[in-house]
Amino acid sequence: MQQGRDGFSSRFGVIAAAAGSAIGLGNIWRFPYVLGENGGGAFFLVYMAFILLLGIPLMLTEMSIGRAGQRNPYGTFRFLAPKTKWYLVGVMGVAAAFLILSFYSAVAGWTLQYLYDAIFNNFAGKSSSELSGMFTNFTSGVYTPSIWTLVFLMMTGLVVVAGVEKGIEKYAKILMPMLFVIIIILDIRAITLDGAEEGLEFLFKPDFSKLDSKAVLEALGQSFFSLSLGMGTMITYGSYINKKEKLFSSATSVSIADTLIAVLAGVAIFPAVFAFGIQPDSGPGLVFITLPNVFQQMPGGYVFSVLFFFLLVIAALTSSISLLEVVVSYFTEELKLTRAKATIVAFAGVGVFGVLCSLSSGPLKDFHLLGFTIFDLFDYTSSNILLPVAGLLIVLFAGWKWKRMSVASEILGEGIKENTLFKLFMFIIKFIAPFAITLVFLNAVGLLKL
Ligand code: TRP
Secondary structure (H helix, E strand, O other): OOOOOOOOOOHHHHHHHHHHHHOOHHHHHHHHHHHHHOOOHHHHHHHHHHHHHHHHHHHHHHHHHHHHHOOOHHHHHHHHOOOOOOHHHHHHHHHHHHHHHHHHHHHHHHHHHHHHHHHOOOOOOOOHHHHHHHHHHHHOOOHHHHHHHHHHHHHHHHHHHHOOHHHHHHHHHHHHHHHHHHHHHHHHHHHOOOOHHHHHHHHHOOOHHHOOHHHHHHHHHHHHHHOOOOOOHHHHHHOOOOOOOOHHHHHHHHHHHHHHHHHHHHHHHHHHHHHOOOOOOOHHHHHHHHHHHHHHOOOOHHHHHHHHHHHHHHHHHHHHHHHHHHHHHHHHHHOOOOHHHHHHHHHHHHHHHHHHHHHOOOOOOOOOEOOEOHHHHHHHHHHHHHHHHHHHHHHHHHHHHOOHHHHHHHHOOOOOOOOHHHHHHHHHHHHHHHHHHHHHHHHHHOOOOO
16 A cells, blocks of 8 residues: 555545546547547447446456556556566556547637637527537637647646545536536437437437448447546546445446436437538537537527536546546656646646647648547547557456456455356456457458458
């Protein structure tokens, strides 16, 4: 046990913090836009299958590893598997955290601008195409989006410096349920719009002809991204969880809450996409051009728009602190920096890349690396390559390297006999998950044709 480590104080605290990490822009911004680009319903089904089959077991695995290790991901692998190369999984996690935080804070910067616009009633009276134009104009700028990116990162840094427990955890417990309620109200408005059915059909009616191998990989990437997996976030949070906590129920509750929010966000967005003639494959701007239309069409739209963007900022913040926390816990525990120094170093690094991501919709729009803008490169490679590869390594570690008895005592409690659920879990992480992830991967890069 490391000295003076923070920890979560209660069962609800654990769930609130882990759900706070999982629920974020991934659910409300990324899920609808990636689903829209990949044809809708069929993508949704595959996504759900990945959550159930791979996501929940991987979350349970990460939490167990973290709680057993009582350290940051790098230190945890060093501790659980000394004199091996497993610590590289931790290194990958820190690298992925940098990439994800960079584009994440760029998008979170957009949500800050939209909160500002909502407060000043700037959506009022605009047509659907004017709202699209508003988004493009704003994101293609130089200073405003960059400044918002840095402001958001600074907010993230301030919370992380203060320590997690007394800051965000406390507020997340109140604000996350509020977000849930607001989305349900938006859902009711969206599904009663004229032409809503087309959107619901797009979301829920699978058309497998639209599903290619690339879409399957993106569904996998999205499921890991949304649940905060494959990066060491849940290892880090697991290390803060009390030994008495039942990890199985924590992992399941968090996954269910996260999936529910993604589905509710989809239901709020797609009916409106079709009702207002927006293209479902509009890309990263989808939520930002869709929802302001919905707000205009509802009584109290002003209040709801302000509340919604406020809560979206909070949801982004509880996720970004979990990303930053991985980097900071690594810097403090392994490089022995103070918490403040570690945060400043991380802020400086991510700040540069965050601004580059933000400029990718503007001056750097035509700057391509490997065929992607910087933003898309970070977004695409982290979710679709780094997270699945690290996820694969993590299940392999728990399935094949770690002693089965240690896994059992972490998940079931010390000396308790294996039950059927646990046996199923072991079977999944030993065989099914590694096989499935590898297959999806090889299929998408074209080494295998299914
Ligand atoms: N899951 C968060 C979201 O949906 C983002 C996030 C936080 C994340 N920590 C992560 C994604 C670790 C991947 C890995 O917005």
